[in-house]
Structures are given as structure tokens and as C-alpha cells.
Amino acid sequence: MSADPLLRLDAIRVGYPSPGGGMNVVVDGLSLDLEPGAIGCLLGASGCGKTTVLRAIAGFEPLLAGQVQLLGEVIARAGAGLPPEKRRVGMMFQDYALFPHLDVEANVAFGLNRVPRGERGERVREMLELVGLGRSAGAFPHELSGGQQQRVALARALAPGPALLLLDEPFSNLDIDTRQRLAGELRELLKAAGTTVLMVTHDQSEAFAMADRIGVMERGRILQWDSAQALYRRPVDRFVADFIGxxxxxxxxxxxxxxxxxxxxxxxxxxxxxxxxxxxxxxxxxxxxxxxxxxxxxxxxxxxxxxxxxxxxxxxxxxxxxxxxxxxxxxxxxxxx
Known part of the structure; x- marks a missing residue:
């Protein structure tokens, strides 16, 4: 028997007010289940709504319909939702958002203000060892490579112990050779940490290298939520067949x-x-x-x-x-x- 999903999106609908009145719906009736410890990916072209899904899960965008469940608890529904800081959701942004005036150790510790001071240092050291930067605690972001900056951002996102980690185009700031190398490394790190992840990307090679389950999106909907092999060999419709591979x-x-x-x-x-x-x-x-x-x-x-x-x-x-x-x-x- 499969485990209960850690994350469940049930027909969520997200949109923004249009200048002329009414609502511009960006995500419409989107559903998915993500198992504990799994890495899921929303794959699609720019404007398909994939980043909006992440923002709705994190609590940055309200739902017009449907609901979001995390660990069996409804954290968002139309007109209501927990504030972002109470959702146990971590997010790593495209630009990593590191503080240039803080060293690596201070950047990772930034999200641990609610952790007792005595435990903070140990948690930071644990995260830096996990991402292979145990010897770089005193370095500043500008002294690090793009891949190392990504690892610092990952350590900071993981430090508070989120139930779910959201990754928004995690390789967008890296050159293509570095992307291909780091995709496999990042997957290994996340699997070692046992972290449940939902990421978004427009790059098929990143999705295939990282994810256990991939959702091909178009116009705010998931057309197929499946393994990479199934998407390639058994696409459910013409769009997926043409889009994948x-x-x-x-x-x-x-x-x-x-x-x-x-x-x-x-x-x-x-x-x-x-x-x-x-x-x-x-x-x-x-x-x-x-x-x-x-x-x-x-x-x-x-x-x-x-x-x-x-x-x-x-x-x-x-x-x-x-x-x-x-x-x-x-x-x-x-x-x-």
C-alpha cells in the first residue's frame, strides 16, 4: 500500500484581477499528490502557471477554489489559509536571495530565529556539512561559485526543517554544463536529507535528472503527472508527445x-x-x-x-x-x- 501523500492539491484555482474587471485565471482545476520523500516537478513553458502554483502552496497567493493539504492538514482553501510562516513550507528562489553582507554561516542561520540559540550553531554546521560547505562557513556570497551559492541557499531553506521544500527554477542562474552536473548532485542531497520537494522548471533535462514525478503543464493545468519514462514512452495526448523529448x-x-x-x-x-x-x-x-x-x-x-x-x-x-x-x-x- 502506498503512503498517504504529504502534499495534496485538490482542484486549485488561482488568478489575478484583470485591469478591465473580472479575473485572469492562471491556474485552473489543478490537482496532484506528492508522496513523502518524493521529488515532484512542474514542467512547462513560461506563462503556464507553474510558479503561481508554488506561490499558492507557500501562501503568497490566495486560492479562488480548491484546497491545499500538507501532512493531512488543510493549509489553504478559497478565502482562507494559514500564513506563510505557519505552513512548514520552505522555498528556494531563482536568485537564491543570499544576503551579500552576511557570511555563509549567518545566511544559513537567518531562518533559525525561533530555534534556541544553543541549538542554532549545531543546526547550521549540520546543514553545511550536508551540502558539502563545512569549510566555507566564514566565506561571503561573492567569494563563492554559482553552484556553491546554490548550496548555501539550499542549506538555508532546509535549516528550519520544512515538511515541504519548493524550488523555483533552481538552475536558472547557472551555465548549462554546471546545471547538468548539479542536477544530479542536488537530487542526491535532497534524497539524503529525506526532503519532500516540488520544483518548477521549463527545462526537460533538469526535470528528468531531478524528479520522481513530473507534471507537464499547459494553460494552468497538468496534462500528465507521471514518471519521466512514462511521459516519454506513453504520453497521454498530442501536446505531451510533442513537448517531451x-x-x-x-x-x-x-x-x-x-x-x-x-x-x-x-x-x-x-x-x-x-x-x-x-x-x-x-x-x-x-x-x-x-x-x-x-x-x-x-x-x-x-x-x-x-x-x-x-x-x-x-x-x-x-x-x-x-x-x-x-x-x-x-x-x-x-x-x-
């Missing part, structure tokens, strides 16, 4: 398949085969690590990506034969123009 939605008839709908083709869905029944023309070829990736224009004009072995990486403009590796995922009906 590399791939193309192609009419079934373009592949010689029966049916009027579209099928999802990932680069690994097709294999090079000179005798293959699917014919195309190479329009671009690039080298990525151990293999080439080609863009192939099919007879119907659709362009798909295919992973190529070196022996099949011919010149641009040459014809190529392809075959399906396995049965592709089908979406009945016609897609958008």
Missing part, C-alpha cells in the same frame, strides 16, 4: 500504415535499412557523440529525426531507406495545422 507527429499514411491519425516517431523509432519501405531524403546530418543524427524529409514532406550509424551517414540530398523498429504510439484524428 525529441520526436515528430507524422500521419500514419506517410509510413504506409493503416488509419487516419498520427503516430509519434522518436529518433530511435526508425532504423536505416536500404530495403526499408519508408523512403526519405537526408536534409541535415550532425555528429552527436558515438553516432550521427539526421533530419530526413519523408515523401509526404514531413521531417523526422533518425539516429544513424557511421556507414549510413551519407551526404545531404541523398536518398535513405528506413524501417520502423517497433509499433509507434498512435493518436487518432488529425493533428493541428
Amino acid at each position: 525529441r520526436g515528430s507527429l507524422v500521419p500514419a499514411t506517410a509510413l504506409g500504415l493503416a488509419g487516419s491519425g498520427d503516430v509519434l516517431l522518436r529518433p530511435e523509432s526508425l532504423a536505416c535499412d536500404p530495403a526499408g519501405g519508408i523512403r526519405g531524403v537526408l536534409v541535415a546530418v550532425g555528429f552527436r557523440g558515438p553516432h550521427h543524427v539526421a533530419s530526413v524529409r519523408l515523401a509526404g514532406g514531413q521531417v523526422v529525426e533518425v539516429d544513424l550509424c557511421d556507414e549510413h551517414a551519407g551526404p545531404v540530398g541523398s536518398e535513405i531507406g528506413l524501417r520502423l523498429v517497433d509499433a509507434p504510439l498512435a493518436f487518432p484524428g488529425a493533428g493541428p495545422d
Whole structure:
């Protein structure tokens, strides 16, 4: 039997007054459950409402409908809610919000004003050891790298012992190489601490590296709340299929398949085969690590990506034969123009 969720969002609705009157609804009927110790992620483009969800959980935005439960207690509902400081929710902001005039130790201790003075120092040392900065207690933020500043912000957020930690685009201020390295490290730190986390990002690679469960969002709703593998292999609709990973939605008839709908083709869905029944023309070829990736224009004009072995990486403009590796995922009906 699975554990009761630590966090439950039940059809929450959040919005802002419009200048001309009425309400601009940003989050509409959004629900999710997050188990204790799990890392969840809301993934979507800018403006889809993902950060607004975090702000509503933290108590910075009121609910128009629905409710938020934490540890079985309703902490927010329409027209009512606990103040932020009583919700046992920690939040790490995009810019880390470190105090430049305070050293690392003082930054981490800042949120511990309610902890007895005698226990404060030990808690700070414990958090700095957890994030690997035990020897940097006396350093100032400007003396640290971006990754180290992120660790200080994480230690400060974890120090009060929140039941839930919210991360708002935690890697947005870092270069891409540092992001990829720190995503795995941050996941290990959070798992070691047993922390339950809900983060938001627009970056799929960050979501895949960090999260146990990912919610793909569009226009204030979660379209699918699932594991990374399920989102990639079993998207529930066209939007998720097109949004997650590399791939193309192609009419079934373009592949010689029966049916009027579209099928999802990932680069690994097709294999090079000179005798293959699917014919195309190479329009671009690039080298990525151990293999080439080609863009192939099919007879119907659709362009798909295919992973190529070196022996099949011919010149641009040459014809190529392809075959399906396995049965592709089908979406009945016609897609958008």
C-alpha cells in the first residue's frame, strides 16, 4: 500500500484581477499528490502557471477554489489559509536571495530565529556539512561559485526543517554544463536529507535528472503527472508527445500504415535499412557523440529525426531507406495545422 501523500492539491484555482474587471485565471482545476520523500516537478513553458502554483502552496497567493493539504492538514482553501510562516513550507528562489553582507554561516542561520540559540550553531554546521560547505562557513556570497551559492541557499531553506521544500527554477542562474552536473548532485542531497520537494522548471533535462514525478503543464493545468519514462514512452495526448523529448507527429499514411491519425516517431523509432519501405531524403546530418543524427524529409514532406550509424551517414540530398523498429504510439484524428 502506498503512503498517504504529504502534499495534496485538490482542484486549485488561482488568478489575478484583470485591469478591465473580472479575473485572469492562471491556474485552473489543478490537482496532484506528492508522496513523502518524493521529488515532484512542474514542467512547462513560461506563462503556464507553474510558479503561481508554488506561490499558492507557500501562501503568497490566495486560492479562488480548491484546497491545499500538507501532512493531512488543510493549509489553504478559497478565502482562507494559514500564513506563510505557519505552513512548514520552505522555498528556494531563482536568485537564491543570499544576503551579500552576511557570511555563509549567518545566511544559513537567518531562518533559525525561533530555534534556541544553543541549538542554532549545531543546526547550521549540520546543514553545511550536508551540502558539502563545512569549510566555507566564514566565506561571503561573492567569494563563492554559482553552484556553491546554490548550496548555501539550499542549506538555508532546509535549516528550519520544512515538511515541504519548493524550488523555483533552481538552475536558472547557472551555465548549462554546471546545471547538468548539479542536477544530479542536488537530487542526491535532497534524497539524503529525506526532503519532500516540488520544483518548477521549463527545462526537460533538469526535470528528468531531478524528479520522481513530473507534471507537464499547459494553460494552468497538468496534462500528465507521471514518471519521466512514462511521459516519454506513453504520453497521454498530442501536446505531451510533442513537448517531451525529441520526436515528430507524422500521419500514419506517410509510413504506409493503416488509419487516419498520427503516430509519434522518436529518433530511435526508425532504423536505416536500404530495403526499408519508408523512403526519405537526408536534409541535415550532425555528429552527436558515438553516432550521427539526421533530419530526413519523408515523401509526404514531413521531417523526422533518425539516429544513424557511421556507414549510413551519407551526404545531404541523398536518398535513405528506413524501417520502423517497433509499433509507434498512435493518436487518432488529425493533428493541428
